[in-house]
Amino acid sequence: MMTGANAIELINTARYDLDDSQLSGACLEQFLAEGICVLPDFLRPEAVDALVRESDALAPLAHRSATSATVYLSGADHTLPADDLRHRALDSSVEVVGYHLFPIDSLLRALYESDELLEFIGRCLGVAELHRYADPFGALNLAIMRDGDRLGWHFDMTDFVVSIAIQSSEVGGEFENAARIRGVNDPNIRGISLVIDGTDPSLVRVEPMTPGTLMIFNGRWSLHRVDPIIGKRPRYVALLAYDTKPGTDSTDTLKLARYGRLPAAASADSPNSNTPNTPNTPNRSGA
Numbered sequence: 001m002m003t004g005a006n007a008i009e010l011i012n013t014a015r016y017d018l019d020d021s022q023l024s025g026a027c028l029e030q031f032l033a034e035g036i037c038v039l040p041d042f043l044r045p046e047a048v049d050a051l052v053r054e055s056d057a058l059a060p061l062a063h064r065s066a067t068s069a070t071v072y073l074s075g076a077d078h079t080l081p082a083d084d085l086r087h088r089a090l091d092s093s094v095e096v097v098g099y100h101l102f103p104i105d106s107l108l109r110a111l112y113e114s115d116e117l118l119e120f121i122g123r124c125l126g127v128a129e130l131h132r133y134a135d136p137f138g139a140l141n142l143a144i145m146r147d148g149d150r151l152g153w154h155f156d157m158t159d160f161v162v163s164i165a166i167q168s169s170e171v172g173g174e175f176e177n178a179a180r181i182r183g184v185n186d187p188n189i190r191g192i193s194l195v196i197d198g199t200d201p202s203l204v205r206v207e208p209m210t211p212g213t214l215m216i217f218n219g220r221w222s223l224h225r226v227d228p229i230i231g232k233r234p235r236y237v238a239l240l241a242y243d244t245k246p247g248t249d250s251t252d253t254l255k256l257a258r259y260g261r262l263p264a265a266a267s268a269d270s271p272n273s274n275t276p277n278t279p280n281t282p283n284r285s286g287a
């Protein structure tokens with residue numbers, strides 16, 4: 001019975017003992033080498049079933065947005081040459097349930113608010129300090145993608161997002177990633193162009209986001225996208241946002257694009273009260 005379960009009960013602790021320093025050491029090694037750490041079957045099968053039910057119940061609260069943005073999540077600048085990455089806009093559409101909409105007894109909320117999980121993720125990332133994101137909407141998201149939805153190639157604007165796969169679409173919805181394609185001193189415009197033109201598939205890896213998988217991911221430096229969803233079954237992914245600095249929040253523009261509203265109006269919110277989409281504004285997590 002998963003109702004009111006504490007977070008640790010959801011985790012497949014037989015395979016993933018969060019206190020095991022060998023495990024977090026291996027995760028850190030994978031993260032440093034590949035810019036990503038994938039933990040299949042991180043959740044117990046009963047927990048995945050319960051999260052599907054929770055996601056089905058939360059889905060009517062989601063805000064749908066459709067945007068067109070560059071890989072840097074900016075609006076396209078059409079004064080630049082057509083092949084300039086800042087000119088090229090890629091389409092995305094997604095429905096998102098913000099942190100403020102998760103009930104107090106939500107299992108996803110319990111996972112996100114678990115200090116054991118936070119500390120484990122910090123050890124996997126090799127950071128001295130890790131904080132939950134201070135964005136009251138963006139800290140925890142359920143991202144719902146339906147038939148025809150996709151996320152275009154992009155870089156995230158925060159360092160770390162942890163995703164938990166809950167339900168796959170019938171076809172498509174694959175998470176494609178060109179890990180660490182750019183760096184602080186290497187914008188790698190040519191490499192990025194090769195990926196978005198589809199001319200060098202060797203740069204891209206599809207990550208196996210089967211339900212129950214937890215993925216720790218460095219989206220600021222890794223170019224990634226979600227392939228178009230095909231079929232009736234929605235793709236559910238939980239996105240847990242963290243930052244190395246306390247108090248990090250996103251901007252009003254980004255909140256409006258992704259959640260359709262701002263925190264000040266929180267009490268006015270009601271299911272299906274979505275406002276119109278904001279065009280040319282990114283709607284990706286951690287943005």
Ligand SMILES: O=C(O)CCC(=O)C(=O)O
Nearest residue numbers: 143156175226237284285
């Ligand atoms: O849904 C996913 O798997 C990834 C989501 C993502 O990249 C984002 O929201 O920035």
Ligand SMILES: [Fe+2]
Nearest residue numbers: 156219284285
């Ligand atoms: Fe992303």
